[in-house]
Amino acid sequence: MSSLTLAIDAMGGDRGPAIVVAALTRALQSFPETHFLVFGDSRVLLPLFQAEKIQNHPRVSLEHTDEVIEMDDKPGQSLRTKPKASMRLAIEAVAEGRAQACVSCGNTGALMAIAYVRLKTIPGVIRPALVAQIPTEKGCPGFLLDLGANPRCDADTLFQFGVMGSVLSKEVAGIAQPKVALLNIGVEDIKGTDAVRQAGQQLANCTDINYIGFIEGNDLFSGKADVVICDGFTGNIALKSCEGMAQLVYKKLSSSLKGHWFSRLMAWFLLKRFKKAWQWLNPDQYDGASLLGLRGVVMKSHGNASATAFYHAIKQAHAESSLQVPERIHDRVESVLLKSQ
Amino acid sequence: MSSLTLAIDAMGGDRGPAIVVAALTRALQSFPETHFLVFGDSRVLLPLFQAEKIQNHPRVSLEHTDEVIEMDDKPGQSLRTKPKASMRLAIEAVAEGRAQACVSCGNTGALMAIAYVRLKTIPGVIRPALVAQIPTEKGCPGFLLDLGANPRCDADTLFQFGVMGSVLSKEVAGIAQPKVALLNIGVEDIKGTDAVRQAGQQLANCTDINYIGFIEGNDLFSGKADVVICDGFTGNIALKSCEGMAQLVYKKLSSSLKGHWFSRLMAWFLLKRFKKAWQWLNPDQYDGASLLGLRGVVMKSHGNASATAFYHAIKQAHAESSLQVPERIHDRVESVLLKSQ
Numbered sequence: 001m002s003s004l005t006l007a008i009d010a011m012g013g014d015r016g017p018a019i020v021v022a023a024l025t026r027a028l029q030s031f032p033e034t035h036f037l038v039f040g041d042s043r044v045l046l047p048l049f050q051a052e053k054i055q056n057h058p059r060v061s062l063e064h065t066d067e068v069i070e071m072d073d074k075p076g077q078s079l080r081t082k083p084k085a086s087m088r089l090a091i092e093a094v095a096e097g098r099a100q101a102c103v104s105c106g107n108t109g110a111l112m113a114i115a116y117v118r119l120k121t122i123p124g125v126i127r128p129a130l131v132a133q134i135p136t137e138k139g140c141p142g143f144l145l146d147l148g149a150n151p152r153c154d155a156d157t158l159f160q161f162g163v164m165g166s167v168l169s170k171e172v173a174g175i176a177q178p179k180v181a182l183l184n185i186g187v188e189d190i191k192g193t194d195a196v197r198q199a200g201q202q203l204a205n206c207t208d209i210n211y212i213g214f215i216e217g218n219d220l221f222s223g224k225a226d227v228v229i230c231d232g233f234t235g236n237i238a239l240k241s242c243e244g245m246a247q248l249v250y251k252k253l254s255s256s257l258k259g260h261w262f263s264r265l266m267a268w269f270l271l272k273r274f275k276k277a278w279q280w281l282n283p284d285q286y287d288g289a290s291l292l293g294l295r296g297v298v299m300k301s302h303g304n305a306s307a308t309a310f311y312h313a314i315k316q317a318h319a320e321s322s323l324q325v326p327e328r329i330h331d332r333v334e335s336v337l338l339k340s341q
Numbered sequence: 342m343s344s345l346t347l348a349i350d351a352m353g354g355d356r357g358p359a360i361v362v363a364a365l366t367r368a369l370q371s372f373p374e375t376h377f378l379v380f381g382d383s384r385v386l387l388p389l390f391q392a393e394k395i396q397n398h399p400r401v402s403l404e405h406t407d408e409v410i411e412m413d414d415k416p417g418q419s420l421r422t423k424p425k426a427s428m429r430l431a432i433e434a435v436a437e438g439r440a441q442a443c444v445s446c447g448n449t450g451a452l453m454a455i456a457y458v459r460l461k462t463i464p465g466v467i468r469p470a471l472v473a474q475i476p477t478e479k480g481c482p483g484f485l486l487d488l489g490a491n492p493r494c495d496a497d498t499l500f501q502f503g504v505m506g507s508v509l510s511k512e513v514a515g516i517a518q519p520k521v522a523l524l525n526i527g528v529e530d531i532k533g534t535d536a537v538r539q540a541g542q543q544l545a546n547c548t549d550i551n552y553i554g555f556i557e558g559n560d561l562f563s564g565k566a567d568v569v570i571c572d573g574f575t576g577n578i579a580l581k582s583c584e585g586m587a588q589l590v591y592k593k594l595s596s597s598l599k600g601h602w603f604s605r606l607m608a609w610f611l612l613k614r615f616k617k618a619w620q621w622l623n624p625d626q627y628d629g630a631s632l633l634g635l636r637g638v639v640m641k642s643h644g645n646a647s648a649t650a651f652y653h654a655i656k657q658a659h660a661e662s663s664l665q666v667p668e669r670i671h672d673r674v675e676s677v678l679l680k681s682q
Binding site for chain 2: 072074135137148151152183184185188190192193216217218219220221222230232233234236237238239240241242243244245246247248249250251
């Protein structure tokens with residue numbers, strides 16, 4: 001696909017539109033063929049465009065709206081009462097075919113609700129899933145889903161997450177036969193909830209999926225599985241707890257080095273080396289949780305996203321739409337559903 | 342309490358009885374008033390006792406049994422078919438009042454089932470919870486429960502975990518008014534499952550508990566809460582995922598330092614500093630997950646526990662029984678239940 005258009009919700013997130021505009025400026029350089037439809041308040045955005053010198057950029061169209069979905073708005077209410085919200089308009093642009101993907105760092109619940117109602121799921125898909133890349137020991141990124149779009153899931157939904165995650169890993173990470181696992185509290189067949197055990201049976205019976213069984217939390221980053229499936233409550237808490245742990249380890253290691261006169265002397269060298277390792281684990285570069293299973297690409301950037309993080313979310317959206325991930329999921333879900341009928 | 346007796350299941354775990362005997366030898370030195378009843382196969386244990394020179398120790402009694410619960414035995418089956426298993430006998434010793442606590446690194450499900458049936462819960466307690474200490478940024482340990490004894494929990498059960506965790510934090514960590522939080526996928530009232538939201542209401546209404554609301558995964562180690570409550574599926578996966586993440590960060594930081602000639606030269610120094618920080622995070626020193634809510638102390642050491650880890654589990658069991666944690670929980674549960682009637 002030579003020319004893509006991405007719709008950007010410039011108003012969501014905790015840090016305001018400045019990080020979105022900074023990320024957009026960087027994306028304009030990285031993707032010289034891509035157009036951007038930017039939705040938001042022109043009184044706020046134009047000065048930021050001017051500061052970044054992109055106010056007259058031929059590949060940027062600003063579409064003004066002063067309606068914004070706040071971070072604490074209720075999803076259903078946002079859907080009903082804010083038809084002109086920047087997030088809503090960005091999703092509508094995808095629904096109308098004016099854009100191939102949309103990116104937002106706004107309210108996750110509202111994004112999910114609006115995308116679900118306006119874009120709809122791919123035929124046969126029960127629920128969209130929020131999926132993100134995670135670092136693994138082997139270097140190749142893994143995928144974890146769901147991350148909170150569906151707090152509790154039945155077996156059929158978990159099974160479909162396996163099918164969709166497998167397509168994503170194949171298309172985006174280029175893994176021919178992605179290893180799919182269910183996250184559980186033990187590896188034995190008897191462990192876990194009914195939904196997890198039943199989904200395990202369904203995945204094991206599906207010849208289209210390279211299902212490897214249950215894995216426990218300590219294998220999340222080992223690279224044992226390329227795609228890890230769980231309900232949204234579990235996935236959200238697992239991933240956020242790990243972010244907390246990574247921060248804690250980093251702080252502890254840094255402060256233990258600062259304590260000694262010799263390491264203080266060596267700080268410039270050590271911090272440089274630390275940063276290199278940290279960069280590899282930096283949550284910013286894994287930013288961009290995709291709502292998988294919709295008829296279009298919807299990318300959620302972290303509510304607290306930095307410009308770097310939002311740029312990575314744009315990059316992810318660009319990759320998924322170039323690779324036509326929704327179309328590939330459509331094909332795979334159709335073929336798996338046909339076989340299981 | 343001047344003289345305690347601890348019952349030790351010497352046969353469970355992945356690494357065999359050698360680590361248990363090594364931990365016991367260390368515990369004999371640390372707790373010069375404490376007696377140990379050791380359950381297991383004397384043909385295996387006696388040579389290990391001899392190697393550690395504790396075969397005639399006045400504070401060690403070996404009670405022979407050749408029945409063992411294997412790591413993959415089903416809980417219910419172990420309960421019915423292995424009345425003489427080392428784990429069973431260790432729990433019976435507590436039930437009979439011959440010991441104040443038991444420690445095992447065997448099959449968690451079996452330990453839970455046998456303890457539940459033989460020791461029974463404190464009157465009013467619905468379900469025992471598996472609880473462990475976690476490191477926090479502030480230095481003071483936090484407590485996380487449940488860790489897998491109850492994969493799914495209703496609101497009443499989660500509420501009781503709050504009450505019991507609060508007692509544990511007060512007695513063991515010495516915190517006068519422990520801050521109790523529910524682990525959730527957002528901090529707003531509307532977030533999470535029905536059970537979590539209802540438990541939040543119950544905790545907020547309970548004047549006996551210093552309830553601070555929902556926290557997300559990234560605050561698990563921040564020290565924002567002293568006691569963090571969740572169902573066993575979530576807690577198990579959160580904690581194990583974090584172990585996986587800590588290992589990954591450590592490996593990454595170490596290998597990035599090894600790459601440079603200067604850091605290779607400095608390796609002896611850096612590794613020493615790293616180990617100091619690592620020690621603080623080392624899962625071994627947080628070993629010992631307690632089954633809270635029973636009429637006696639039951640301590641679960643990690644299935645893959647090292648001698649150091651098992652020693653820490655013994656230390657925890659010693660602390661909880663000296664501090665009479667089950668009696669304190671009994672008092673608190675009684676008073677909270679009376680008030681809510």
